[in-house]
Amino acid sequence: MHGSGIPIWFFIGVLLLIYGLMIFGYGVFEALIGPLAPVELNYLHTPIWWGAILAVIGLLYVVKFRPGRAGK
Template sequence: MREPISIWFFSGVLFLIYGAIITVTGLWELSHPLVHPPVLYNQFHPAIWWGALMGVGGLIYTIRFWPRVR
C-alpha cells in the first residue's frame, strides 16, 4: 500500500525544474549579454543566483517529501 503523495513533493519538483530553467537562462545570458541591461545586472548575474537557490530548495523538498512505498 502506498502513502498519499504530498503536495510538497510536487512543489519541490516544480521548483527544481524552474530553478534549472532560470539557471540555464542566466548562463546563456553570460555569453549573449543584454543590449540594455538593468543596473548592476552584469556585476551580480541575478538569474544564475536565483535559479541556483530555487534549484537547491526544490531538490531539498523533492528529497524530503519523496513518496515511500510500504
C-alpha cells in the same frame, strides 16, 4: 499533508526544481552571450544565483518528500 499519498511539499519541490534549472540555465546563457532584456542590475547575474537557490531548495524538497519515503 497528514496521512498517505504524495505530500504537497513534493509538488512544490518539483516546481521549484524545474523553475530553478530553467532560470539558472538562462542565466548561464545570458552570462556567455550577453543580456537579452534591458533590465536593471544585469551585472549582478541574478538569474544564475536565484535560479541556483530555487533549484537547490526544490531538489531538497523532492528528495525529502519523494513518494514512498513517508514513514521510512
